[in-house]
Amino acid sequence: MDTTALGVLLGRYSLGPKHLGEPGPDDAALQVMLLAALRAPDHGGLVPFRFAIIRGAQRLAFADLLERAAVELGKAEAAAALDRERALRAPVTLAVLARIDLGHPLAPGHEQWMAVGGAVTHLLTAAHALGYGGKMLSGSKVRSPNVVAAFCAPGETLVGWISLGTPLRAASPGHTKRVPDGLMADWAGPDASG
Amino acid sequence: MDTTALGVLLGRYSLGPKHLGEPGPDDAALQVMLLAALRAPDHGGLVPFRFAIIRGAQRLAFADLLERAAVELGKAEAAAALDRERALRAPVTLAVLARIDLGHPLAPGHEQWMAVGGAVTHLLTAAHALGYGGKMLSGSKVRSPNVVAAFCAPGETLVGWISLGTPLRAASPGHTKRVPDGLMADWAGPDASG
Numbered sequence: 001m002d003t004t005a006l007g008v009l010l011g012r013y014s015l016g017p018k019h020l021g022e023p024g025p026d027d028a029a030l031q032v033m034l035l036a037a038l039r040a041p042d043h044g045g046l047v048p049f050r051f052a053i054i055r056g057a058q059r060l061a062f063a064d065l066l067e068r069a070a071v072e073l074g075k076a077e078a079a080a081a082l083d084r085e086r087a088l089r090a091p092v093t094l095a096v097l098a099r100i101d102l103g104h105p106l107a108p109g110h111e112q113w114m115a116v117g118g119a120v121t122h123l124l125t126a127a128h129a130l131g132y133g134g135k136m137l138s139g140s141k142v143r144s145p146n147v148v149a150a151f152c153a154p155g156e157t158l159v160g161w162i163s164l165g166t167p168l169r170a171a172s173p174g175h176t177k178r179v180p181d182g183l184m185a186d187w188a189g190p191d192a193s194g
Numbered sequence: 195m196d197t198t199a200l201g202v203l204l205g206r207y208s209l210g211p212k213h214l215g216e217p218g219p220d221d222a223a224l225q226v227m228l229l230a231a232l233r234a235p236d237h238g239g240l241v242p243f244r245f246a247i248i249r250g251a252q253r254l255a256f257a258d259l260l261e262r263a264a265v266e267l268g269k270a271e272a273a274a275a276l277d278r279e280r281a282l283r284a285p286v287t288l289a290v291l292a293r294i295d296l297g298h299p300l301a302p303g304h305e306q307w308m309a310v311g312g313a314v315t316h317l318l319t320a321a322h323a324l325g326y327g328g329k330m331l332s333g334s335k336v337r338s339p340n341v342v343a344a345f346c347a348p349g350e351t352l353v354g355w356i357s358l359g360t361p362l363r364a365a366s367p368g369h370t371k372r373v374p375d376g377l378m379a380d381w382a383g384p385d386a387s388g
Contacts, residue, residue, distance in 0.1 A: 005323040008199035009230040009316060034378050036203040040315040041330045047374055052381040065384050095381060098304075110292075111332060113304045114311025114353070121234040121312035122203060122319070129199040136235045138305060150384040159308070180241055184228050187246040187289060190259050190344040 001131075001170075008129045015133035017089040020165030024055065024091025029130050036126035040118030043107040049116045051123075052095040052151060054161075063087040069144035083141070090163035096120060096136070098157045116159065124162065133167035136160055195325075195364075202323045209327035211283040214359030218249065218285025223324050230320035234312030237301040243310045245317075246289040246345060248355075257281040263338035277335070284357035290314060290330070292351045310353065318356065327361035330354055 002011055025033065030053065038047070054062045063084045070080035087093070098116045102109045120136055127134045138160030141147055151158050196205055219227065224247065232241070248256045257278045264274035281287070292310045296303045314330055321328050332354030335341055345352045 003199060005197060005199045005202035006226065006230075006320065008203075009320050009323060010226070010233060012233045014235060030378060032200065032204070034373065036200075038373060038377075039204060039206045039319075040311070041208060041318060043330070043332065047377065050376065051378040053378060054381045058381055058383060061383050062381070094378070110307045110351070110353070113307035114314065117234070117308025117311030118315035120308065121315050124235060125233075125316070125319075126200065126203050129203060136237070138237065146384075151381070157304070159304070179228065179232060182244065183232075183241070184224060184245040184247060184288075187248045187252055187256070187345070189252060189255050190340075 003129070008125060012125050012128045014124075014135040015167055015169075016135045016137070017086045017163045017165075019168045020090050020133055020163060021168045022091050022166060024165045025127065025130065025132050029127075029132070030092070032130065033123045033126040037119035037123040040115065040122045042115040042118065043111045044104065046101065046104065046107060046112060046115065048099045048101070048112040049119050049159075050097050050099070050156075051162075052097065054093040054095065055091065059088050059093070062093065065147060065150055066141060069141045069147045072144060072146070073140055086137075086163075089165075091165040092163075094123075094162040094164065095151050096159040096162060097152060098159050099155060100157060120159075120162065127164055131166070132164055134162055134164040136162050197323070202319060206319050206322045208318075208329040209361055209363075210329045210331070211280045211357045211359075213362045214284050214327055214357060215362045216285050216360060218359045219321065219324065219326050223321075223326070224286070226324065227317045227320040231313035231317040234309065234316045236309040236312065237305045238298065240295065240298065240301060240306060240309065242293045242295070242306040243313050243353075244291050244293070244350075245356075246291065248287040248289060249285065253282050253287070256287065259341060259344055260335060263335045263341045266338060266340070267334055280331075280357075284328075284359050286358040288317075288356040288358065289345050290353040290356060291346060292353050293349060294351060314353075314356065321358055325360070326358055328356055328358040330356050 066087045067084035070083040100112045142158045260281045261278035264277040294306045336352045
């Protein structure tokens with residue numbers, strides 16, 4: 001792994017629970033990741049997020065919760081069991097809770113969501129820099145009433161979960177992203193449209 | 195500056211146009227920053243953003259546009275002149291255009307906004323790693339009809355502008371962020387609320 005700053009920024013990739021093993025990040029590593037999250041741009045400094053750590057014995061309660069939610073959402077038993085398995089596998093999972101104030105006078109809602117995305121990005125990149133792998137996961141379960149009740153305080157939105165652990169495999173060449181055309185081009189000026 | 199990966203992630207700070215000088219990032223540097231932006235988590239790989247580069251002689255047209263928008267928004271002449279000055283000062287400015295598909299079956303709108311925020315974050319952190327400073331700016335001008343018409347293709351939202359250049363000063367201790375309480379704590383389990 002290229003451990004320079006640019007190497008880490010350009011080399012980060014998502015690694016799901018099935019490719020993660022022990023150990024997960026300890027308290028010291030999680031604290032560094034949180035500090036990195038707080039360094040992402042955040043208009044107005046609202047810190048519109050928090051993280052709930054799921055580890056150790058709590059993984060079982062988390063797995064039960066997700067399996068039940070999957071069944072309630074009409075998933076087949078095998079698919080629900082897979083959700084359970086995934087929830088158990090990552091050594092550490094962080095639930096991502098957003099706290100969006102849609103009436104904020106300075107930062108509109110979409111800027112607050114951008115701040116949440118920036119924080120998650122920096123957190124995952126810091127995990128990568130520390131030698132851990134991880135991935136942000138979401139899906140319809142984040143809107144399942146029992147799951148919401150188990151994570152959210154009033155006014156909070158459950159965004160999803162960040163699985164974290166030690167990578168069981170390196171990035172494959174398939175992780176190299178193609179750059180879509182036209183992503184960065186000179187402004188055509190005020191009289192052109194677009 | 196601490197140039198290690200963690201040093202860059204924990205040391206990034208926003209630096210506005212008045213603290214930026216020549217040179218700005220050249221094409222090679224902008225390309226690296228774009229590649230870093232593409233490494234941020236992006237559910238579904240939608241790449242819901244693009245960047246328009248404002249540099250060189252186009253800065254004058256950009257400054258005219260922002261000054262006029264400020265006047266139209268009812269700003270005093272001195273404030274409008276300051277907007278003009280800011281637009282001229284940064285060697286390179288990137289307009290950030292979001293392309294949000296609210297009907298996407300996999301990634302809801304807020305996840306797409308998170309992807310935009312992650313991309314902007316990684317782009318700014320890569321700029322920092324390359325020795326440049328920058329800041330994401332927005333405000334009511336992003337909704338000014340003439341400004342929108344000058345930047346947006348159909349379906350796009352103008353998020354704001356990233357000012358980029360060479361830092362004219364280092365980070366002051368004031369840039370060290372306090373960590374709010376309760377930002378990361380163990381999950382209380384399914385039966386506790388929150």
